[in-house]
Amino acid sequence: MAESAISIQWPDGSRNQARAGEPWLVAARRCQQIIPTACRTGSCGACEIEVNGVVVRACISTVPAVGNRGIQVCRVEDPDW
Numbered sequence: 001m002a003e004s005a006i007s008i009q010w011p012d013g014s015r016n017q018a019r020a021g022e023p024w025l026v027a028a029r030r031c032q033q034i035i036p037t038a039c040r041t042g043s044c045g046a047c048e049i050e051v052n053g054v055v056v057r058a059c060i061s062t063v064p065a066v067g068n069r070g071i072q073v074c075r076v077e078d079p080d081w
């Protein structure tokens, strides 16, 4: 059974859809969103985003299956950077 599309609201207020399991960096690029990256291995934290209030590292994470709830993505501001 195919995954249904999940509604995503990005930090700039735009909305798009992605599939559960789609890598965050792929979904962001397709939706013309920029998520900063550095190591792309999950070790540096440059790509951290907040997904419905939970911080994840986008380079090693995928769009979660949330059903009809949708996802709000926020930027994580790191004061140490």
Ligand code: FES
Binding pocket: 036, 037, 038, 039, 040, 041, 042, 043, 044, 045, 046, 047, 048, 057, 058, 059, 060
């Ligand atoms: S780019 Fe370094 S943790 Fe994702």
